[in-house]
Amino acid sequence: MTVPLAVPPPVVQTHGTLGLPQGVALYIGAVLGTGLLVLPGIAAEVAGPASIVAVIAVIVLSIPLAGTFAALAARFPDPGGVASYARRALGPTAARMAGYWFMFGVCAGGPVVAVLGAEYVAAVVGADRSVVPVLAVVFFIPPFVVNAFGVRVAGWLQLVFTALLLVVVITVVALAAPSVQPQNFQPFLPHGWSGVGTAISLFVWAFAGWEVGTHVSGEFRNPRRVIPVATAIALVVTGACYLVLQIVTVGALGGAAGEGVVPLLTLAGLGSPGFGSIAVGVIAAIVALGVLNVYLAAFAKLGASLAANGDLPRWFAPGAESGGIPRRALGLVAVVVAVYFGLMLWSGLELTPFILVHTSSMVAIYVIGMIAAVRLLARWTPGWWMACIAVVLCAGMLVLAVRSLLPALVLAVAAVIVTIAQRRRARLA
Secondary structure, eight states, X not given: OOOOOOOOSOOOOOOOOBOHHHHHXXXXXXXXXXXXXXXXXXXXXXXXXXXXXXXXXXXXXXXXXXXXXHHHHHHOOOTTHHXXXXXXXXXXXXXXXXXXXXXXIGGGHHHHHHHHHHHHHHHHHTOOGGGHHHHHHHHHHHHHHXXXXXXXOOHHHHHHHHHHHHHHHHHHHHHHGGGOOGGGGOSSOTTHHHHHHHHHHHHHHHHOOTTHHHHHGGGBSSHHHHHHHHHHHHHHHXXXXXXXXXXXXXXXXXXXXXXXXXXXXXXXXXXXXXXXXHHHHHHHHHHHHHHHHHHHXXXXXXXXXXXXXXSSOGGGOTTOSTTOOOHHHHHHHHHHHHHHHHHHHHXXXXXXXXXXXXXXXXXXXXXXXXXXXXXXXXXXXXXXXHHHHHHHHHHHHXXXXXXXXXXHHHHHHHHHHHHHHHHHHHHHO
């Protein structure tokens, strides 16, 4: 899962301090995310063993997508990321759409992360699942309090979260691999190719995050050299993690892969019913808490930035400046999160629809970003070719996600209405 950063004015910075190790850790942390905690099981439920094909398909999609963002980050060090590229190449309405999709579409992932952390805590302590909503609310309290007072988590701590995610993958695979059975891969396509399409849409949650380098590109010592190499290494590592974990999930659990709400605990329990499950559960809860902290901070800054640009009521703008604390925008984030969480409770804590809203919004953002890249990057260069390929692939992803695109369409219409209103107000002024 990915989160946006604020959209300040473009600042070019080519003498930063980040090197290759930090860049690799940054990309792995952004892409690996919390998808590990739930996607292998959900994907296996909707596509069966063919969910492995879905992982491979999204890895293939990630190559031109990640390569294009690496080219953009290396050539245009701009902390505004996708929104800035869209504003530069396609105009303010496209940039506003990207901002709204982040703020009100991608934001659907917040309650998903909280519920995931709560599910793992409840499973580890043996609590009844009825306490999960209460635990999910508890998961939100520390990040909201921390961000309301402007406390920032140290960068090294986020690197620890990345390391913990890798530990989870290695531990689970090592414990569950001996239980893999060849017969669990049959029938390979129990839900048809439509199930594979749904699994691909779900896995966008896992592989979203390649644009993170565009936000901090100016902080690298040598962005033109470091960013492409860091992107390539992270692509190999994250792709291998998800692919191996999906194979083990299907091979070890078979038809039961999608039945539990905590698939990693189930896998770990196959090899170590005691310590393995507890260790994975504790790490999962810590990671979810860390992701929520960054998530809320990023969306609050984004909300304040959108308000400062006139895309939201200016009442939410305080705190958009560097070093400011966007408390009013944080309150808006709390309202959006509460609405999604209420809908999730109404659905019986069904995560899949909200993951799809999150991922379909991300795909829409990526389409805008790739179209902007085609216009910004020099023609016939490797980056330009990757952008052209990525536009086609992302458009195909939009087709696969068509059933969950309604929120993104509504937000796009809202962006157009704001543009019309602003132009009319400018004419009357």
